[in-house]
Amino acid sequence: MEAVDSVGLSGGLICMWDEDFFQMEESNKNRNFLHIKGRMVGCNEYVNFLNIYMPQGITAKKDLWDALSVIVNSLDGLWIIGGDFNSVRFREERRNCSFKSSCANNFNSFIYDAGLFEYDLRGARFTWRSENGKKLSKPDRFLVNSEFFNNWPEARVQALPRLWSDHCPIILISKSVNFGARPFRVFNSWLGKEGFSEVVEEACSNFSCPGYPPDVFLVRKLGYIRCKLREWRDKMIRKDCEVCSRAMEEIAAIESILDSRELSEEEEWILAENKNIVAEIEYAKVMDLKQRSRVKWAKEGDENSKFFHSLINCRKLAIRSMA
Incomplete structure (x- = not known):
């Protein structure tokens, strides 16, 4: 495992893996991201995991996105980027929350410049909600590069039940579970x-x-x-x-x-x-x-x-x- 300590009640990142399936070769830590690079069993390419917790300010986000874009474009292999981006891409991803078009444009520009793709979220439309349930947003997501998307085009992102946190966990599933039409029994x-x-x-x-x-x-x-x-x-x-x-x-x-x-x-x-x-x-x-x-x-x-x-x-x- 590798981790970045939290500051107060915010931040904090951790990456854990099974050494029988993934062997880490190097890591890069920052206040707002944790980069793990290594090889997976049965995969000849390098696999890069980037765990993100974006800052709140628009300028700080823009600077971090520019730095991450350089890192993603400079390293070969498969890329999986996930975490709390503290941003949304479209107005429909917020409800009863202020939408900042400049922040969304910067976020979409980062995705375009880094050549990233996003799978559709299943199981929920929003991943964060306020305590009273009136404010909803989708700051959590997974982004992958074209090499990963071409290898697993049928992968999906699944939202899990929200228990103790105001965020619901999300999981990237690369295994295809499409068994065809669901059987229906007539008695x-x-x-x-x-x-x-x-x-x-x-x-x-x-x-x-x-x-x-x-x-x-x-x-x-x-x-x-x-x-x-x-x-x-x-x-x-x-x-x-x-x-x-x-x-x-x-x-x-x-x-x-x-x-x-x-x-x-x-x-x-x-x-x-x-x-x-x-x-x-x-x-x-x-x-x-x-x-x-x-x-x-x-x-x-x-x-x-x-x-x-x-x-x-x-x-x-x-x-x-x-x-």
Whole structure:
């Protein structure tokens, strides 16, 4: 690790790494930045990490950006620059905060002169907020050079949950996690539910996506149908829960009458109808569980796994020989 001590309650920088993956060769420390240069395992090029905490003044920021631009342009290899820049690039990156166009122009000029790129931030729009939550800003970000961007074009910057700080942590992830379209399971019990067929037919007829090739058109159409089915499913589940709750309440109320008197013909009919409603809902849940178990068996049942042996052990027969 390498660190730059804080001054009072502000500043302070630290870089930590695993020596099994990164070997530092030199470092450069300053009041407002910490530069680490070394090599990563499996990478033939030098990797430069620049940890930044920008000062508040516009002039001080401009001077530091000019100095950093010289450093970045003078050293070869991959560059990763991250930290608290105390600046934003565009007006939309602030809310209820003063926007200084001169500071933003200087910041964008530094990015352009150093040949840097920025990945889109995911998980949040702003990385800093005031204590009362009224002021929001995006001073934290990652910048990379073209060599890094060309090697990892699908990298992303993810904002993590904000806990104890007024800044939310951000992480640069170079590993691609795009596994294609997200799977969506349709249960057999849905086929007999009210509105299922209508939702599918309406989604198929209303979908429109002109100008795309057939494979992309099919993927988008299936995604649209999935979205509509998800909305229908959520409403159906809420409705079934409400119906089941009312039926259970009526069953409990009618059964309490049996302690004092016999039921009338109408009360017997209400009791039977409510029991049928609860039984139908429970049967649909059992069908779903059965379908889930078959999917799990198809996935794991034929493997020499803990799941397989647990099922086999449950079916063992004890055969005793008679002397």
